[in-house]
Amino acid sequence: MTAIALRPPEVVMRLQRLGAAHPTRLSFLRQLIRRATRERWRVRKHLFDLDDHGFGRVVYAVETPARTYSLVAFSTPLDDEKRSDRVIAQAWDTSYVLYDGLPDAADIARLEANAPLQEAGRYTSRELVLARANKSVRLFEDVATALAQGQQPDEEQLLGVGYLLRTTAVYGNGKFGIADRDEIAARPELAGSFQAEMLTVWLIRSFTLDLVDHIAHCRNPAGAARLAPDLRRALGVGNATGLGMAPFLVRHPLLTHSWFLARETALARVRAEPQAGEAERDAFSNALTDLRRRVARWHSDDSRQAAATRLLADDLDTLTESLDQLLAKPRPWDALYRFAEDHFSLEAQEACVSLILEPHGALIDELGDTMKADETPGHTVDGGMNCGSLRHALLDCYSWAADIDFAHPAANARFWYVSAEKLEPRLGERFEEDGAELEQPLATARDALGLAAALAQEPSSASVADFLLRRPEWRHAVRRAQIVAKFPYAEIHDNMIGAELRPVDILRAKLAFFGARSFDPRSDRWLRIALFSGEPLIEDVATMAGEPA
Structure with missing residues (x-):
């Protein structure tokens, strides 16, 4: 089989293309989900101590083959005027710690005094990740009200936002006194890029869903409904990310190279495949259908992103109409990619990269192990x-x-x-x-x-x-x-100090490697996203048949 050359850096590493990135099956949260499913990680509520208003503390324990990790979550009252996505905020609806092991009562009391303070708190090497999140207030209340009345919330409204809580920071790697990266880097379950942070967000997602169910039940113990399973799976965790993360891809050149090299190698491998089997065709069609549904709900007030999303929707329609013809050609995946390159917007071209990789786990998933670097x-x-x-x-x-x-x-x-x-x-x-x-x-x-x-x-x-x-x-x-x-x-092939720089382009590229979706720029310097929407719940992976694609 003749190899296909990797896309060159002068194509891949331009800011406009980076700002059109989509998550792929090599994204870090997908790698975590596959490992957790393969190893049948088990999750249990070690502590669930919330009052009728949903304030209190909760501990989720995750049992992996080698060790246990715990999400210690705190929910506290917050006046509406103090709720902000900005990093300079001083108070949050919820705060979290990913704890190495199972905390005892003294650990929980210590964290309860410190985690809500975030950067101002005091931590030990047993704390691996520090995080915080705010409610998407109106939507959270609408969902709690509907459930308390025994009804499911409005699906279009719910899926149009995609989350009930939005994190404003997820800190790891030794920040503010928590454990250094070196202390966990040799552990297989956390060795990959940002696996501890992804585990934290995955658990926050479960807390979010349990929190709204709990509040609804307390309002109407006899008649409240639980959020339906399909809606639970559809919801993720929101995130507001700004300039603090933007220079990461510049400051970590070896790591950046490893991420992009893995993705581009995966794309080249798939494009070189001589034919498309029936299973691969079906998986691609399903992924395309799912993406078209997501794009139909993808809302942004940013005029540039709104226009890009409209073009993406049109291009995906064209792809759907042309799919059978493209997949009948020699080297069908290469033909599909070249068709996208010749006819589609950058947003749709990068979406096609994601779609092309989706059916080919057996061919490319091992590249996930290369997406780290000793810098x-x-x-x-x-x-x-x-x-x-x-x-x-x-x-x-x-x-x-x-x-x-x-x-x-x-x-x-x-x-x-x-x-x-x-x-x-x-x-x-x-x-x-x-x-x-x-x-x-x-x-x-x-x-x-x-x-x-x-x-x-x-x-x-x-x-x-x-x-x-x-x-x-x-x-x-x-x-x-x-x-x-x-x-x-x-290296990013653009001027990092020019007047035309849009830092959100760099942010989107990094967040796509995390597995983010629903990119919503709020300015040229920060954006909102969703993580884990549509993915399995962590409490379900121990009973799932096989391994998710």
Whole structure:
């Protein structure tokens, strides 16, 4: 079978395409679901202590083959005027900790005093993830009211939103005193990217559904209904994500490369398949039908996303009409992809990538194990390289940046800095705001061109070590150039400080790898999404037949 080349970085790593990303079966939550189902993880309520208004504490224990993890959840009263998606909020409807093991009464009391404080609390290495969430107030109340009256909520309204609670932060990897990544990285169930965080959100989803059922029952013990199973499965967990997450793909080049390389390798493998079997055709058709349903409910007030969604719906209609003809061709999946590339919007092209991968778990799922990276070697500069070779590599890897004129104010309009208040990245306006002297090294294109110009003044045979002894201000750019030369998907091929930058494009690319759906930009700097909508409930995986695709 003749191989098909991977899509090159100059196609894949452009911001417009990143901002059209869709989740795939390699997404992190899908990897977690497959493992939990295969290993038959069991979930039980260790503690369910909520009052009639739904305030109190709950502990869910998850038993994996090797160890137990617990979601410790706290629900507290919150005035409407204090409810906010912004990271600067100081109070939330609910707060959570993913605990390593089963907490005793003293642990729960300690966490009850600290978890609602979030960043201001005190934690130990037994806490793996820290999170918080707010109710989608009107919808949550509408659902609780309907259930209390013995009725199911309005399905269109419910599925149009897709969640009852929306997280505003899910912290892991040692933040605010919780366990460092090194403490769990060797555990198979948490070794993959963001598996502890995905487990936390999966459990929060179950808490959300139990919470609304509990409140409805307390309002009408004799006549309340439980949320119907199909609606429970359809609902996910909302998330509001902003600038704090945006630089991640820039700051972690080796990890970024591993994610995109796995996805692009999977796509190339499937496109090279000589034919489409009946089972694969059926799985693709089912995935296409499901996506068309989701797109019909995909609402956004953002004019750009609303227009993209309309185009996506039209393109999916065209794909449905053309499907039999495309799948009858030699190398049918390649024919389908090329048809999308020639005729569809970027949104629909990337949706087709997701759809093409869906029927081919046996061919591609093992690539999930490659979506991690030890980034320690990436911090080592090869000082023995000569300046001529480095400049040649720079001009090659950053050829896409050659046309950017950084002397023009629009090309140099922004700067990234870390907020002293929240210790998270923010984006400043260079010519309107103070603080540019605190700029973080995220202007990759500008710095690469500057480094190339500096190297042009050096003898080609001079060593990089010699150069950096005299010009240490270029060390970060040298290190990055040497990484990008070896790992082609490590770099976003766009200007990260230009006036036209839309950080939500970077956010969407990362969140798609998590498994997010229903992207809803609220500005060019933050967006809302849904996680786990339509996926199995964690409490059901122990009894599911086989392994989910």
